Amino acid sequence: MSSPGFWIEALGLFAACLTTSSFLPQAIRIWRTRSARDVSLVMYLMMAAGNTLWLVYGILIGSVSMIFANATCLLMVASVLVLKVRDMLQPNLLVEIVAAEAAVGAPGQPVNSNEIPATPRKPPAAA
Secondary structure (H helix, E strand, O other), X not given: OOOHHHHHHHHHHHHHHHHHHOOHHHHHHHHHHOXXXXXXXXXXXXXXHHHHHHHHHHHHHOOHHHHHHHHHHHHHHHHHHHXXXXXXXXXXXXXXXXXXXXXXXXXXXXXXXXXXXXXXXXXXXXX
């Protein structure tokens, strides 16, 4: 039989896999939608700081599961943080579109094609 320490460490590694991979769906969603607008910057900064401290703690006590979990989790949290900061630094696309359309239209003229009055259509010719 194996020592109890092995099974305790195995339990820790399994827990680490579950909690660490929980950040992956958020990172994938941000990557696919190209938007991190709804992600809390403060939450991810706090999580990164906490993971860093847990990683240091794991190194100090020599726990493989803590080192693995927190190093991996820190990488995932950092990737979400990078995407969030990148999103925050990009100008608002909607504001850019509206500004570009407003610059094209003369005063009193429609700003976009939805405001242009439709030209009357001729009825189709009878067969």
